[in-house]
Amino acid sequence: MQEVFMKKSKLIIALAILFTANICVAQYTPLNVVSENNKKPLSEEKEISIKELGWMDHNKMEQEITSVNELAQTKIGSTIRRDLSDLQLLxxxxxxxxxxxxxYATQQAMGVVLGNVMLADFPNTFAWKVYEDEVGRSRALCVKNTNECLFPVTMLSRRMEIxxxxxxxxIYDDAILLMEKHLPKLPYDGGIMYRLPRTN
Structure with a gap:
């Protein structure tokens, strides 16, 4: 009788251990693990897509530059030159x-002017692209052949709107430093090689 009781006790203990182990596995299994029972993660991010600007993008940007140029001519007597003097104009x-x-339209147009100065400073590094991700579609200044991009269109507007x-x-200098590893360098560790001339 005692032997039967011992066997039942061992069986109950074994079942209890097995049940507890199953609970622990369920509690500590990551939610997005791909397994035979779960081929896809519970949440999927849209892949980043970087494409060439379309003709509508080019047309819009030219209109934006024209609008800022007209504003600058009217209000401060200056014109866009696509060089560092545009930073002072802005x-x-x-x-x-x-x-x-x-x-917001004019603020973002000013961002396009800002981006064009960056492009003029590093024409062999940057290119205007269309950048798409889960957030949406943006015009970005991207390092060629990479997914690393700056978003000058909103660099001014997100500050001005508040x-x-x-x-x-x-803002210009900080943005350039973010991409320093991709930029051309002067010999003998002389720093970044800018295209646009600097004045002391």
């Missing part, structure tokens, strides 16, 4: 409060 538009806080007056030169 700063004067910001400081003069010539662009309304809710004028009433902040961005420091255009600092």
């Amino acid at each position: 700063q004067r538009l910001v400081d003069g409060a010539w662009v309304a806080r809710d004028d 009433g902040s007056a961005p420091n255009v030169k600092k």
Whole structure:
């Protein structure tokens, strides 16, 4: 009788251990593990897609540049030159409060002008592209043959729309430094090789 009781006790203990082990596995299994029972993760991110600009993108950007140029001519007597002087032009538009806080179109047009200065400074490194991910579609300045991109179109607008007056030169310099590893270098560790001339 005692032997039967011992066997039943061992069976109950074994079942209890097995049941507990199954609970632990269920609790600590990651949700997005691909297995025979779960071929796809529970959530899937859209793959990044980087494509050439379409003709509509080119047309829109030219219109944006024209609108900023006309604003600058009218308000501060300057024109876009696609060089570093454009950074000062943009700063004067910001400081003069010539662009309304809710004028997102003009703010983003100013971002296109900013991006064109970056492109002029590093024409062999950057190219305007269409960047698509799970967030949406954007125009981006991407390092050629990579997925690494800057988004100058919104660099100014996301500050201006909250009433902040961005420091255009600092934003430019910070963005360039983010891509430093891709940029041409001066010999003997002389730093970044810029295309546009700098004045002391």
